[in-house]
Amino acid sequence: xxxxxxxxxxxxxxxxxxxxxxxxxxxxxxxxxxxxxxxxxxxxxxxxxxxxxxxxxxxxxxxxxxxxxxxxxxxxxxxxxxxxxxxxxxxxxxxxxxxxxxxxxxxxxxxxxxxxxxxxxxxxxxxxxxxxxxxxxxxxxxxxxxxxxxxxxxxxxxxxxxxxxxxxxxxxxxxxxxxxxxxxxxxxxxxxxxxxxxxxxxxxxxxxxxxxxxxxxxxxxxxxxxxxxxxxxxxxxxxxxxxxxxxxxxxxxxxxxxxxxxxxxxxxxxxxxxxxxxxxxxxxxxxxxxxxxxxxxxxxxxxxxxxxxxxxxxxxxxxxxxxxxxxxxxxxxxxxxxxxxxxxxxxxxxxxxxxxxxxxxxxxxxxxxxxxxxxxxxxxxxxxxxxxxxxxxxxxxxxxxxxxxxxxxxxxxxxxxxxxxxxxxxxxxxxxxxxxxxxxxxxxxxxxxxxxxxxxxxxx
Amino acid sequence: xxxxxxxxxxxxxxxxxxxxxxxxxxxxxxxxxxxxxxxxxxxxxxxxxxxxxxxxxxxxxxxxxxxxxxxxxxxxxxxxxxxxxxxxxxxxxxxxxxxxxxxxxxxxxxxxxxxxxxxxxxxxxxxx
Numbered sequence: 317x318x319x320x321x322x323x324x325x326x327x328x329x330x331x332x333x334x335x336x337x338x339x340x341x342x343x344x345x346x347x348x349x350x351x352x353x354x355x356x357x358x359x360x361x362x363x364x365x366x367x368x369x370x371x372x373x374x375x376x377x378x379x380x381x382x383x384x385x386x387x388x389x390x391x392x393x394x395x396x397x398x399x400x401x402x403x404x405x406x407x408x409x410x411x412x413x414x415x416x417x418x419x420x421x422x423x424x425x426x427x428x429x430x431x432x433x434x435x436x437x438x439x440x441x442x443x444x445x446x447x448x449x450x451x452x453x454x455x456x457x458x459x460x461x462x463x464x465x466x467x468x469x470x471x472x473x474x475x476x477x478x479x480x481x482x483x484x485x486x487x488x489x490x491x492x493x494x495x496x497x498x499x500x501x502x503x504x505x506x507x508x509x510x511x512x513x514x515x516x517x518x519x520x521x522x523x524x525x526x527x528x529x530x531x532x533x534x535x536x537x538x539x540x541x542x543x544x545x546x547x548x549x550x551x552x553x554x555x556x557x558x559x560x561x562x563x564x565x566x567x568x569x570x571x572x573x574x575x576x577x578x579x580x581x582x583x584x585x586x587x588x589x590x591x592x593x594x595x596x597x598x599x600x601x602x603x604x605x606x607x608x609x610x611x612x613x614x615x616x617x618x619x620x621x622x623x624x625x626x627x628x629x630x631x632x633x634x635x636x637x638x639x640x641x642x643x644x645x646x647x648x649x650x651x652x653x654x655x656x657x658x659x660x661x662x663x664x665x666x667x668x669x670x671x672x673x674x675x676x677x678x679x680x681x682x683x684x685x686x687x688x689x690x691x692x693x694x695x696x697x698x699x700x701x702x703x704x705x706x707x708x709x710x711x712x713x714x715x716x717x718x719x720x721x722x723x724x725x726x727x728x729x730x731x732x733x734x735x736x737x738x739x740x741x742x743x744x745x746x747x748x749x750x751x752x753x754x755x756x757x758x759x760x761x762x763x764x765x766x767x768x769x770x771x772x773x774x775x776x
Numbered sequence: 777x778x779x780x781x782x783x784x785x786x787x788x789x790x791x792x793x794x795x796x797x798x799x800x801x802x803x804x805x806x807x808x809x810x811x812x813x814x815x816x817x818x819x820x821x822x823x824x825x826x827x828x829x830x831x832x833x834x835x836x837x838x839x840x841x842x843x844x845x846x847x848x849x850x851x852x853x854x855x856x857x858x859x860x861x862x863x864x865x866x867x868x869x870x871x872x873x874x875x876x877x878x879x880x881x882x883x884x885x886x887x888x889x890x891x892x893x894x895x896x897x898x899x900x901x902x903x904x
Contacts, residue, residue, distance in 0.1 A: 605821070605839070630842070631844070639844070
């Protein structure tokens with residue numbers, strides 16, 4: 317008998333007697349055909365004692381390197397941003413931390429008010445009139461925007477820039493396959509979406525176009541030009557944005573973007589080994605009824621007092637079943653709460669200041685690294701918080717060399733871009749000081765010199 | 777509207793749609809019963825002019841405060857006009873379902889289909 321269920325030998329005898337078989341084996345012989353039976357023990361290790369399990373898990377955990385353990389310049393979509401204690405204080409309140417999705421949402425006015433305030437912040441940040449209460453994360457937000465476009469115009473092709481985050485491109489492809497939309501990828505030129513190839517790829521059958529700003533290589537795209545190229549087509553213009561750059565970039569709503577999406581981790585959420593985080597999703601009013609997920613609305617009760625409701629629920633799958641606008645019936649409420657608390661903590665001035673700070677640190681780091689022997693800039697486009705360099709030595713070995721010296725220099729671009737096998741993507745957050753940037757330049761210089769030598773020895 | 781009305785000059789589909797036939801075209805809408813069951817209509821999602829509709833199949837959606845519902849075509853044909861006034865005033869579907877609240881006009885592809893539809897008496901008989 318399994319030791320995890322509570323059937324006693326007496327229970328077992330009674331049950332077998334009731335159905336009229338002598339043993340478990342006899343029961344299985346009677347109902348499970350020989351051909352589908354394993355006929356041996358399952359190959360699993362023996363159980364461990366609680367203390368042994370603890371030791372084992374501790375050893376596994378020790379294999380992780382967290383951003384607390386090294387000076388990290390690793391980004392590529394998620395960033396080591398400082399999370400003020402205020403956020404933990406608020407998100408761990410049991411009213412927010414413990415409830416399951418409320419089936420009578422209007423009972424939880426506080427929860428709805430948080431959603432409404434979050435939506436208001438995202439709407440102001442993106443300069444788009446409608447925001448939902450968040451989705452799972454950045455890549456699924458982008459893919460959901462594709463589905464919105466498909467519902468809206470029934471066209472057969474998505475055009476996506478190769479400078480969009482690889483995870484987002486992958487997620488879009490996965491989803492598009494399900495509803496029979498072809499995905500066309502537009503190549504890069506000088507670190508940004510090739511404007512000619514982009515324009516040439518858009519036609520009357522384009523359902524949506526997707527770009528990212530700043531793009532995966534850290535370069536700021538000409539959003540207005542990219543959106544403008546789709547103007548005379550049926551395409552819905554989707555822009556994936558880094559929310560922390562929206563204090564200094566022209567917001568998507570003022571660039572001709574119809575749907576702005578993005579990863580929200582940067583806003584008050586720790587890396588947490590990759591998640592959970594949240595994705596934001598904002599759109600023009602024309603797409604209000606095609607939006608995925610929940611939307612909180614402000615209203616007045618019978619006595620004229622301000623209150624909040626879940627609105628436009630008729631789009632959702634608990635009402636519309638198979639005709640719902642998406643299969644997302646919830647939000648990442650707790651992570652989005654951290655997001656709105658973070659934005660409130662930053663404030664209107666703070667979001668601009670943090671953008672300026674990132675801009676300056678990035679410019680400084682870029683200049684320092686470009687001066688390192690064996691390191692060249694991969695592109696010279698404007699960059700806000702991340703930039704790409706080429707390294708004249710095997711990138712993975714350079715990264716490991718630096719890590720041994722306590723500095724993680726960034727992301728090996730070759731993991732996603734075969735054309736940039738010598739590429740290193742370097743991210744800055746407000747946590748990286750000038751001294752740490754100087755240290756990066758020094759360590760990277762040593763690493764390139766050493767690994768270049770190693771390669772020379774191998775070839776000799 | 778307090779009570780249901782079902783004009784004698786219209787033909788009805790059991791899915792609570794009406795058709796006003798004029799030569800080879802027809803104006804389509806939903807019945808008093810349908811708008812009453814839906815409640816306050818907040819949005820009409822029309823089909824494209826030039827698209828085809830097939831009898832007994834959905835061709836548009838009406839959203840009320842309670843639900844989004846498919847609108848079933850009582851007859852087959854090609855959409856020649858949609859009621860664009862409903863974009864700003866969808867509640868007209870409630871207040872005047874047989875007049876200003878019409879949904880689309882179609883050019884009939886098979887006028888003989890109208891023989892399958894019900895007259896006002898037969899439609900109201902199946903409501904009770």
